[in-house]
Amino acid sequence: MHIFCTDMEGKEHKLQATEEWSVMEIIREGGIPILAQCGGSCACATCHVYVDPAWKDKLPEPNEEEIGMLDGAFEVNENSRLACQMIFNEKLNGLKIKLAPGSV
Numbered sequence: 385m386h387i388f389c390t391d392m393e394g395k396e397h398k399l400q401a402t403e404e405w406s407v408m409e410i411i412r413e414g415g416i417p418i419l420a421q422c423g424g425s426c427a428c429a430t431c432h433v434y435v436d437p438a439w440k441d442k443l444p445e446p447n448e449e450e451i452g453m454l455d456g457a458f459e460v461n462e463n464s465r466l467a468c469q470m471i472f473n474e475k476l477n478g479l480k481i482k483l484a485p486g487s488v
């Protein structure tokens with residue numbers, strides 16, 4: 385299984401994905417630099433990514449904590465999510481995300 389991650393230069397990377405890992409961990413393991421300063425505790429918003437609109441509805445809704453943290457992120461839009469709060473499973477095979485400003 386895999387996800388596709390577009391970096392800040394606009395280059396798309398195909399990354400091997402493991403079930404139960406967060407998307408942030410998959411990005412890191414794939415060698416793409418992502419700040420993710422709090423290590424996945426939903427306390428920094430430096431793992432901000434944009435989810436491809438085609439995938440947005442396949443993800444569980446963000447919880448209050450994630451919504452609150454995204455409030456403080458840069459250039460948030462309707463496709464913004466925190467990569468550490470999205471847990472990969474087989475239904476997300478092929479997920480496309482793009483790194484957002486402030487996450488690198």
Ligand code: FES
Binds near residue numbers: 430431
């Ligand atoms: S790594 Fe800090 S909120 Fe995701």
